[in-house]
Amino acid sequence: MSTLYLMEAHSLVKRDTEDCLLIHIPEQRLVDGEQKTALIKKRIPLIKVDEVVVMGDVTLTAAALDLLLERKIPVHFVREHGSFQGSLIPEASKNAL
Secondary structure, eight states, X not given: OOEEEEOOTTEEEEEEEXXXXXXXXOOEEOTTSOEEEOOEEEEEEGGGOSEEEEESSEEEOHHHHHHHHHTTOOEEXXXXXXXXXXXXXXXXXXXXX
């Protein structure tokens, strides 16, 4: 079972294609303006994902959530310190026991 952990602060997760999510992590700068990390964009194929855990300040678009629910992938939300907040569980399939 593969779990996608979304933990990077201020990241944006949106629908990319019919079977992929696009994770956009903005660049971060230090107080003096020096670049700490560069802009990162990463495509995640949903064929490899069984569930998603969202921790902290991460934004998921409505289209991304719709795609995850469409693919029957549950999304779990936890606080920055790891305490559970809640889950978004897709409808059970007709063939579920």
